[in-house]
Each structure stands twice: as structure tokens, then as C-alpha cells.
Amino acid sequence: MSSAVLDYIEVGPFAKAEGAVALPGSKSISNRVLLLSALASGTTRLKGLLDADDTRVMRAALKTLGVDVDETDGDCVVHGCSGKLPKDQADLFMGNAGTAIRPLTAALAILGGDYRLHGVPRMHERPIGDLVDGLRMVGAQVAYEQNEGYPPLKLSKGQIRTNEIIKVRGDVSSQFLTALLMSLPLVANNEICIEVVGELISKPYIDITLKLMSRFGVDVRNDNWQRFYIPANSGKPYASPGTLYVEGDASSASYFLAAGAIAGGPVRVTGVGKNSIQGDVAFAQALAQMGAKVTSGDDWIEVHGVNTPNGKLKGIELDCLAIPDAAMTLAVAGLFAEGATKLTGIASWKVKETDRIAAMAKELQKMGATVKAADDYIEVTPPKQWATPVDGIDTYDDHRMAMCFSLAAFGPLKVRINEPTCVAKTFPEYFQEFAKVAKK
Numbered sequence: 015m016s017s018a019v020l021d022y023i024e025v026g027p028f029a030k031a032e033g034a035v036a037l038p039g040s041k042s043i044s045n046r047v048l049l050l051s052a053l054a055s056g057t058t059r060l061k062g063l064l065d066a067d068d069t070r071v072m073r074a075a076l077k078t079l080g081v082d083v084d085e086t087d088g089d090c091v092v093h094g095c096s097g098k099l100p101k102d103q104a105d106l107f108m109g110n111a112g113t114a115i116r117p118l119t120a121a122l123a124i125l126g127g128d129y130r131l132h133g134v135p136r137m138h139e140r141p142i143g144d145l146v147d148g149l150r151m152v153g154a155q156v157a158y159e160q161n162e163g164y165p166p167l168k169l170s171k172g173q174i175r176t177n178e179i180i181k182v183r184g185d186v187s188s189q190f191l192t193a194l195l196m197s198l199p200l201v202a203n204n205e206i207c208i209e210v211v212g213e214l215i216s217k218p219y220i221d222i223t224l225k226l227m228s229r230f231g232v233d234v235r236n237d238n239w240q241r242f243y244i245p246a247n248s249g250k251p252y253a254s255p256g257t258l259y260v261e262g263d264a265s266s267a268s269y270f271l272a273a274g275a276i277a278g279g280p281v282r283v284t285g286v287g288k289n290s291i292q293g294d295v296a297f298a299q300a301l302a303q304m305g306a307k308v309t310s311g312d313d314w315i316e317v318h319g320v321n322t323p324n325g326k327l328k329g330i331e332l333d334c335l336a337i338p339d340a341a342m343t344l345a346v347a348g349l350f351a352e353g354a355t356k357l358t359g360i361a362s363w364k365v366k367e368t369d370r371i372a373a374m375a376k377e378l379q380k381m382g383a384t385v386k387a388a389d390d391y392i393e394v395t396p397p398k399q400w401a402t403p404v405d406g407i408d409t410y411d412d413h414r415m416a417m418c419f420s421l422a423a424f425g426p427l428k429v430r431i432n433e434p435t436c437v438a439k440t441f442p443e444y445f446q447e448f449a450k451v452a453k454k
């Protein structure tokens with residue numbers, strides 16, 4: 015999907031981070047509101063929508079499904095289909111976007127039709143079986159084209175029934191629950207109960223889902239993260255809120271905020287702040303725990319220096335179950351801390367864009383850090399002597415690997431980052447924006 019693929023980029027060494035960055039739109043919000051707008055009655059004007067690979071595949075899929083998505087005046091204007099998509103046959107390429115393939119699979123399986131959903135090779139290694147099990151429980155027809163439990167998927171029309179409690183596992187990805195929550199109102203003749211099996215991970219993303227569904231007129235009751243109740247409706251559950259503003263991306267914010275903490279600051283991000291509905295804003299609190307000075311307003315967060323006796327960040331131990339994406343940034347910030355930084359609750363890293371536990375451990379070690387890692391944690395002890403791998407830091411086609419390792423350039427040595435164009439998944443302009451705040 016990315017345009018010109020660069021072999022590598024060299025960054026740093028930088029002495030200081032200072033400045034302000036206006037964040038691109040939130041990926042999580044963008045893909046949810048695109049789908050909800052398409053399913054709703056009425057026209058929705060989306061302002062500040064993310065323009066990146068993950069949202070391009072969603073917009074392209076909706077257009078293929080016959081939805082009128084107009085992007086000519088800078089906003090994205092979606093003419094909703096009132097719960098019935100125009101095309102009942104389509105072949106849809108979903109790239110490596112979990113937030114696109116999972117909710118769209120659920121919506122299409124529930125609505126019924128002959129659809130095929132597939133993606134890049136890594137997408138075919140990312141699990142979707144728990145969602146398919148949940149969909150089959152309501153009578154949806156979903157078949158695996160290659161490997162049981164993984165895309166590509168073939169959907170056909172099923173007989174949907176929603177009178178029994180629908181169960182879905184919550185411990186592999188919260189996106190399966192999100193997908194069921196967004197699509198089941200389309201067939202809620204009666205109240206529907208979804209029950210989570212196993213521990214629900216990434217809970218703040220469920221909050222995003224519920225808050226956005228509410229903006230489109232569907233209020234789900236969350237009973238202690240165990241059971242979710244979708245109210246019965248008259249057949250057209252979603253109504254356009256008119257104009258909807260997409261917040262800046264809180265996970266993308268983490269790189270700049272960490273730069274401020276590592277290299278002096280002040281660094282300010284605008285587009286997210288105290289009023290954010292994204293759980294990853296909690297990343298700023300983690301930086302504060304490491305000793306950074308953090309302030310925020312309704313629409314901004316700023317990190318300005320470190321508040322420890324020796325002016326260095328301090329290593330922390332933190333459960334990152336609620337902030338899996340921003341947690342990667344903490345692992346790299348750990349290179350600059352005094353003492354070890356231990357991040358727990360990160361088992362989901364294994365099934366994301368790459369096996370992030372293995373990738374992170376390997377690349378941090380290349381920088382000279384001592385790393386302990388297992389199935390659900392990583393512990394980073396900073397380098398005694400910084401190293402710079404001549405062959406560079408590998409990014410594994412994972413946007414977050416490229417973005418968080420740019421921070422290593424605040425160490426004493428320049429850093430070569432291989433295949434940096436993978437940032438196009440969520441933040442195509444990342445390195446240009448980073449260059450504005452990273453100073454020699």
C-alpha cells in the first residue's frame with residue numbers, strides 16, 4: 015500500500031526535543047465512525063479523519079460495497095445506507111488493518127451476502143477465530159478459505175437468530191467484541207446480550223466503541239465488562255450525528271510525548287487532551303511515573319522535562335493490558351531510564367503486526383540494552399554502552415517498531431531504521447513530523 019518504499023532512514027543523534035505537533039486522526043475512531051456512518055441513516059460529515067493505509071482499506075471497502083463516500087472537499091462525507099449495504103457480493107482487501115477486517119466481517123456476516131475478506135500475508139496469520147465462533151453462534155455463515163481460525167474468509171447468507179446469550183472470548187483481541195457490538199444492533203429485534211469469556215483485554219477500546227455507538231444513537235449497557243446489553247430497536251438502529259470530529263491519535267502522540275520526556279521538552283501534541291475518549295492518553299501518566307512533567311488541556315498534552323533528582327527518567331513496572339500500543343513506546347523510553355523498565359500484560363503483542371515481543375527484544379538488544387522477555391512481559395535494562403547496529407534496526411513491516419525506535423536517536427549515536435515506510439499504516443508523515451521536534 016505504501017508509495018515509494020525506502021530501504022532505510024538515518025536519524026540523529028539528537029540532543030533535544032522541543033516543539034509542537036498537530037496529530038493525525040485516531041485510527042481507532044476513524045475506522046469505527048466510517049463503518050457506523052455507512053450503516054446509519056442520514057449523511058455524516060467526518061472531520062479530521064485519518065488518511066493512512068488502515069483507513070484507506072476501510073474507505074475502499076465501503077465504496078466497493080456501494081456506499082457513497084465523498085472526499086472531494088477535504089472532509090469525508092458518508093451517505094449512510096440505513097442498515098442495508100447496496101452490494102451483496104464483493105471481494106475486499108483489508109491490508110493489515112485489524113480495525114477494518116474484524117468489524118467489517120461481523121457487519122457483512124450479519125447482513126448476509128457473498129463476500130470474501132483477505133489481507134496482506136501477515137493478516138492471514140492474525141487470529142479471527144473467536145469472532146467467527148461468535149458469529150456462527152448467531153447463525154452467520156463464515157468459512158475459512160485457507161487456515162482454520164485465520165483470514166481469508168468467505169461469507170454467505172445465514173439465518174440470524176439473537177435470542178440466546180452470545181459468547182465471545184475477550185483475551186486474544188478486544189476487536190472481536192467491538193465487531194459484535196457494532197454489528198448486532200442491525201438485527202436486534204429483541205434485547206441482545208453478549209457475554210465475554212476469559213479476561214477482557216484492551217478495555218479502553220471497548221469504551222471507544224460504546225461511546226461512538228452512542229453518538230450514532232445506540233446505547234449499550236456495560237455490566238462490569240462481563241455482559242453487554244444491546245437494546246431492541248425497530249430495524250434502523252443507527253442515526254447519523256451530522257458532523258463528527260475525529261480526535262487526534264493518542265497512540266501516535268506517545269512518540270512525541272516520550273521525546274519530550276527523554277530529551278528535555280517541552281513537546282506539545284494537539285488533537286488529544288483531557289477530554290479524549292482514547293485509553294492511550296494514559297501513556298502520559300506512565301511517563302509521569304517515570305519522572306516526566308506532564309500538563310494537559312482539553313485538546314493538548316505537553317511534556318516538559320523530568321522531575322527526578324538527577325534529571326533522568328526512572329525505570330518503572332507497569333501493567334499495560336489497557337494500553338498495548340503505547341506500551342511499545344515505553345519499552346524504548348526504558349533505554350533512557352535509570353534502572354529496569356518492566357511491562358506486563360502484553361501477551362497480545364504476539365498477534366499484532368508482527369510478534370512484537372520477539373521483535374522488540376531483538377532490536378532493543380541491538381542497541382546494547384539487556385532484555386528479558388517471555389509470553390506476557392518485557393523488561394528492559396538500559397545499555398551500559400550504547401551500540402549502533404550497522405545493518406540498522408529492523409521494523410518487521412510494523413509501523414510502531416519504526417516509530418518507537420526513532421526515539422533511540424536521542425541516545426549518543428545515530429540510528430538507522432530499515433524500511434521506514436511501514437509507518438504508512440497509521441502515520442504516513444511520521445518522520446517529517448518527528449524531524450520538527452528532534453533537534454541536534
Ligand SMILES: O=C(O)C1=C[C@@H](OP(=O)(O)O)[C@@H](O)[C@H](O)C1
Nearest residue numbers: 042113187188189216219338362
Ligand atoms: O479496537 C481498536 O481500535 C484497537 C484495539 C487494540 O487491539 P486488541 O484489542 O487486539 O489489543 C489495539 O492494539 C489496536 O491498535 C486498535
Ligand SMILES: C=C(OP(=O)(O)O)C(=O)O
Nearest residue numbers: 110111112113339366367
Ligand atoms: C495493533 C495495531 O493495529 P490493528 O488495528 O491492525 O490491530 C496497532 O496499530 O498497533
